[in-house]
Amino acid sequence: MLTDITIGQYVHGDSVVHVLDPRIKIIITIILITSLFLIGNFWGFAIFLSFNLVVIKISNLPFKKVLKGLKPIVFLVLLTVILHIFMTRGGEVLFQWKFIRIESEGLYTGTFMASRILLLIMFTSLLTLTTSPLQLTDGIEYILKPLKKIGVPASEISMMMTIALRFIPTLMEEAEKIMKAQKARGADFESGNLIQRAKNLIPLLVPLFISAFRRADELALAMESRCYQGGKKRTRLHIMNINRRDITALILAIALAVVVSFF
Amino acid sequence: MSLLELENVEFKYHGQTEPALKDINLTVDKGEFVAIIGANGSGKSTLAKLLNVLLRPDKGDILVENINTKNKKQIWEIRKNVGMVFQNPDNQIVATMVEDDVAFGLENIAVPSEEIRERVDHALELVGLTGYETHETHKLSGGQKQRLAIAGIIAMEPSCIVLDEPTAMLDPQGRKEVIETIDFLNKEKDITIILITHFMEEASIADKVYVMNKGKIESQGPPAEVFEEIDYLRSINLDVPAVMEVANGLKSKGMKIPEILTIDGLVDALC
Structure with missing residues (x-):
């Protein structure tokens, strides 16, 4: 898996x-x-x-x-x-x-x-x-x-990394699902030379990208409705x-x- | 004073000719459990987004605790007061760990760290997820994820929670968990709930039901009253639960049974 x-x-x-x-x-x-x-x-x-x-x-x-x-x-x-x-x-x-x-x-x-x-x-x-x-x-x-003083968006970078980590398993699961669905429709991910195989990945990547964008859109709404305002001062649950x-x-x-x- | 007041609200999406919402009038009082039901495309999700200022009405006014949503300066104040739970459990969880996700909203509104801890623990307890603090969010079941989303909202102590089809993507078990949680929060903790759904069974536990069709509120009242009009509800593409069909059938055959909304209710009435 x-x-x-x-x-x-x-x-x-x-x-x-x-x-x-x-x-x-x-x-x-x-x-x-x-x-x-x-x-x-x-x-x-x-x-x-x-x-x-x-x-x-x-x-x-x-x-x-x-x-x-x-x-x-x-x-x-x-x-x-x-x-x-x-x-x-x-x-x-x-x-x-x-x-x-x-x-x-x-x-x-x-x-x-x-x-x-x-x-x-x-x-x-x-x-x-x-x-x-x-x-x-x-x-x-x-x-x-x-580095924030010179305009490096430190908290945004860390938020991006956190969300990326959070969505890796979700997108993996999704990729697996799409792969199965496409296989059921006769897609072939295993045979052919390198170029052929790369081409065969298109029916996997296109739906995956579309769904990732849809997720991003929904997540942004959910974050905004929970008062996320970008780099504005935030407190933390865990203090180091x-x-x-x-x-x-x-x-x-x-x-x-x-x-x-x-x- | 009502918690939420909508007066003659109209809203049209950019580039569309027909407004998604027309002439919406609605009030919600503190501690009330309101259900809004409607088929796909009836405008119920648009209505949810208007309550949270994710969208603003073209005409009419929406007042949240007396603050007009047109007031751009108070937008975060309103969002703090109107918590939103969305349909897809995966797309509203921000953090990898359960407690971090509950804390997300609190971190955003700059609650001091010690208080965040307290509120996170309390919120997890209310939704029955105590003991899951350090679990990974993607390993939770659908029902647990949705309860986690609810915990993230109640931790912010909003004056009401709007749930936009929270059970649409869940299995029956998850659906039951979520509805029981919502019911508990309303009945025991006095939290105002606005549940948007197309399952009539879920709406039957509400104090008041609004039926939406084609961007309008066409019917409203206590569930027992509203759900009597089975033919009308079917005509606007709502699934009428089997229990109500059975009860209605029996009634039309002359049997004397009270207003039935749940399977248990029907069993009690018949046995």
């Missing part, structure tokens, strides 16, 4: 990492990712990796799930390694066969870049694994708040509080960033 998918990859839990304030988590992620680009050798990566593993351990995340998140970028990582191995010149010649030549510098830079990308994805996925999409949108809204735990986590993260940047 299409509707069984979970939005994002959030794993429910109540560990220290889960309950940290989403704003702090986003800021920590940004700080540590920046530091990842300042790391100059493998020792730095080793420290970063062990930190990653500790975080995974205390947040009780299944390690397999974290690894699974790396799958989509395997191709990119391999490509980086291969390109560097064959293209980057310098150091001793390790292997030569006709015009193919591998030099030590290439091997080093290749693995270095690969480690950087893997750690980057692994660490950012920890944020989405331990923070529900709803908390993430709330966090993003608060972080964007200062930064407590000592959050501050400690932030200080730790900054310390780590400083330390690894020296390597």
